[in-house]
Amino acid sequence: MDIKVGNIIKLKKQHPCGNYEWEVLRVGADFRLKCMGCGHQIMVPRKNVEKNIRGIR
Template identity: 75%
Template sequence: MDINVGDVLKLKKQHPCGSREWEVLRVGADFRLKCLGCGHQIMIARKLLEKNVKEIVEKA
């Protein structure tokens, strides 16, 4: 899966704030994502993220 910094991803499960869209801030073995609803940032393993991505909404 081709995911780059600045892409906006829509995930299968929503964040507790209600948003499903996340911005990619860092790419590597782990990804740093920022919730576009509330601004919360998380680190998530590549394997887990690739399983949970529904679509790439916006390419950087």
């Protein structure tokens, strides 16, 4: 997958705040993602993100 810092990705499952879209802040073995709804940041393994992705903007 060609995911870069600054991309907005849409995941299959929604965040508890109700939003599906995340901004990519860091790329590597793990992704740092920021929720576009509430601003919460998480670190997720690359494998999980690539499996659950629906679209890239």
